[in-house]
Amino acid sequence: MIETNRLDYKKDLEEVAVMFDGGDAVKVAHTQQTIGNTFIDEYLVDGTLYRFKNERVTSGLLELKRFEKRFSKLGLYSIFKQRFNAQFEWGALTGIRPVKMAYSALDFEKEFKEVFDVMPKKIELVKDIIETQRGLIDKNSEYDGLFVGIPFCPSRCTYCSFISSEIAKEKNIDEYINCLVKEINEGLKLLKNPRSIYVGGGTPVALKNEHLIAVLTALKPLLNSIKEFTVEAGRPDAINSENLKILKDFGVTRICVNPQTFSNKTLELIGRKHTAESVIEKYYLAKSYGFDINMDIIAGLTNESFLDFKNTVDTVIKLSPDNFTVHTLCLKNGSKLKEQESRLREGEITKMIDYARLKASENGYNPYYLYRQKYSASNLENVGYSKKGKECIYNIDVMEETSNNVACGANAVSKLVIPSENRIERYGNPKNIATYIQKIDEIIKSKRELYN
Ligand SMILES: C[S@@+](CC[C@H](N)C(=O)[O-])C[C@H]1O[C@@H](n2cnc3c(N)ncnc32)[C@H](O)[C@@H]1O
Ligand code: SF4
Structure with missing residues (x-):
C-alpha cells in the first residue's frame, strides 16, 4: 500500500x-x-x-x-x-526490455551490476543476446514489421491472459475477418520498408480455412519484399494438413507448434485439449512442409516439478526445432489461474530456467531475444533460443523496438519508432471484438495519421 x-x-x-x-x-x-x-x-x-x-x-x-x-x-x-x-536475479530491474536498456546504457554491465543489483549470470545472458543480435538489427535503419492478430482459440488455457475467445462461441467472426482484411489493405500502404510479417494469436489456424485464406490473400502483395513470414499456428489440436498446405501455398516460412509442456497430466490441468504425443505428430507433419518451426514452453506450470520441466526441455531438444521459447509462468488478471491463486508458488523455477539455458547452449542454440513480464514467477524472464541463422527477425525487432510495427486486429498496438528523438508513438486498437468491428474506420484513420 x-x-x-x-x-x-x-x-x-x-x-x-x-x-x-x-x-x-x-x-x-x-x-x-x-x-x-x-x-x-x-x-x-x-x-x-x-x-x-x-x-x-x-x-x-x-x-x-x-x-x-x-x-x-x-x-x-x-x-x-x-x-x-x-534477492532477485534481475535485482531492481523491472522493465520489460533489459536488452534494449543495455543497448542504450553507456556501460551496461557496470550499470546493471552496481545500480540495479543484477546478478552476473543475467548480465552474461544479455551479453550473449547482444552477440546473437549482431548483424541482425540495425538501429539506424527503418524497417517495418506487420502484425496481424487472430484472437480466437479452440479453448482457453487456464494460465492465459491474452484477449482471445473460444472460437465456437464467437458470433462475429465473419465481420471480424472482413474488418481485419480492410485494415490490412490500408496497413500495407503504411509500410515503407517491410521485412517481416507475424500472424499471431490466439490461434490463427483455429480459423475456418476460408477465413485463413482471406487473411493470407490480403498479405500476398508483401511476399516479394519480406524476409520472413510467421504464423503462430500454435495449438497442435488446431493444426492439420489442410491448413498447413494453405500456409505453405501462401508463402508462410515459419510456424509455431507449441507444446507448453510434454506432461499429459499438466496439459489436461491447464486446459490445452491436446496430448504430448499429438505435439510430436504435428511437429513432424509441419516439418514435412518445410517450415522453420518454433516451440513455446512454460516453466512453472501448475503442479510441475523440475523433472517434468526437464523432460519438456529434453524432448524439445530431441525434436530439434529451429527455435524454442522458454516462458516463465506469469499470473495475470484475465486468466483462470489468477481466479484460483493470488500468488505463484515459486518452487524450482530458477533451476528450471537455468536448465533450459544450459541445455540450449549445449545443443547449439543461442539466446536471441528476451523479455520480461510483470507478475512472473521469481521475476524471471522469457527467452527465445535459436539455431544459428534461424533467429526470428520479427521477434528481435519488436523486442528491441528497432523497427516500426504496423499492427492490425483487436488489441493490436501499432508503433512508430522515432530514433532521432529517442521515442516511440503508439496507437492501440480496441480490445473488444465488437468495438473493433464498430470502430474500424476510425482505427484506420488514426493509424494513417500516426504514420503520415
Ligand atoms: C499469445 S500465446 C499464443 C500461442 C498459441 N495460442 C498457443 O497457445 O500455442 C504465446 C505464448 O505465450 C505464452 N504464455 C501465454 N500465457 C502465459 C503466461 N500466463 N505465462 C507465461 N507464458 C504465457 C505461451 O507459451 C504461449 O505459447
Ligand atoms: S495459450 Fe494460446 S491457445 Fe491457450 S488461450 Fe492463450 S492464446 Fe489461446
Whole structure:
C-alpha cells in the first residue's frame, strides 16, 4: 500500500513492492523532490524514515522524469530487499526490455551490476543476446514489421491472459475477418520498408480455412519484399494438413507448434485439449512442409516439478526445432489461474530456467531475444533460443523496438519508432471484438495519421 506525491509513477512503485512476497501489504508513504540535479526520496515505512539523495545531470525533461522514477524505485527496492532479506536475479530491474536498456546504457554491465543489483549470470545472458543480435538489427535503419492478430482459440488455457475467445462461441467472426482484411489493405500502404510479417494469436489456424485464406490473400502483395513470414499456428489440436498446405501455398516460412509442456497430466490441468504425443505428430507433419518451426514452453506450470520441466526441455531438444521459447509462468488478471491463486508458488523455477539455458547452449542454440513480464514467477524472464541463422527477425525487432510495427486486429498496438528523438508513438486498437468491428474506420484513420 503505497502513498506517494508522484502519482504519475505510483504504479511503478507498486510493481517493486509486489516483487516481494507480502510487499504489497506494507504501508509506505513516499515523497520525491528534485532540486536542480539532486533527487531526494523519503519513505516512511512502519514508523521508520528512510532518506536517499542522488545526484545526476540530465539532458531535458524526458530524461529528468526517467531518473526521478528510477531513483524512487531503487530506494524502495533497497528498503524492501533488506526488510524481506530477498534477492532477485534481475535485482531492481523491472522493465520489460533489459536488452534494449543495455543497448542504450553507456556501460551496461557496470550499470546493471552496481545500480540495479543484477546478478552476473543475467548480465552474461544479455551479453550473449547482444552477440546473437549482431548483424541482425540495425538501429539506424527503418524497417517495418506487420502484425496481424487472430484472437480466437479452440479453448482457453487456464494460465492465459491474452484477449482471445473460444472460437465456437464467437458470433462475429465473419465481420471480424472482413474488418481485419480492410485494415490490412490500408496497413500495407503504411509500410515503407517491410521485412517481416507475424500472424499471431490466439490461434490463427483455429480459423475456418476460408477465413485463413482471406487473411493470407490480403498479405500476398508483401511476399516479394519480406524476409520472413510467421504464423503462430500454435495449438497442435488446431493444426492439420489442410491448413498447413494453405500456409505453405501462401508463402508462410515459419510456424509455431507449441507444446507448453510434454506432461499429459499438466496439459489436461491447464486446459490445452491436446496430448504430448499429438505435439510430436504435428511437429513432424509441419516439418514435412518445410517450415522453420518454433516451440513455446512454460516453466512453472501448475503442479510441475523440475523433472517434468526437464523432460519438456529434453524432448524439445530431441525434436530439434529451429527455435524454442522458454516462458516463465506469469499470473495475470484475465486468466483462470489468477481466479484460483493470488500468488505463484515459486518452487524450482530458477533451476528450471537455468536448465533450459544450459541445455540450449549445449545443443547449439543461442539466446536471441528476451523479455520480461510483470507478475512472473521469481521475476524471471522469457527467452527465445535459436539455431544459428534461424533467429526470428520479427521477434528481435519488436523486442528491441528497432523497427516500426504496423499492427492490425483487436488489441493490436501499432508503433512508430522515432530514433532521432529517442521515442516511440503508439496507437492501440480496441480490445473488444465488437468495438473493433464498430470502430474500424476510425482505427484506420488514426493509424494513417500516426504514420503520415
Ligand atoms: C499469445 S500465446 C499464443 C500461442 C498459441 N495460442 C498457443 O497457445 O500455442 C504465446 C505464448 O505465450 C505464452 N504464455 C501465454 N500465457 C502465459 C503466461 N500466463 N505465462 C507465461 N507464458 C504465457 C505461451 O507459451 C504461449 O505459447
Ligand atoms: S495459450 Fe494460446 S491457445 Fe491457450 S488461450 Fe492463450 S492464446 Fe489461446
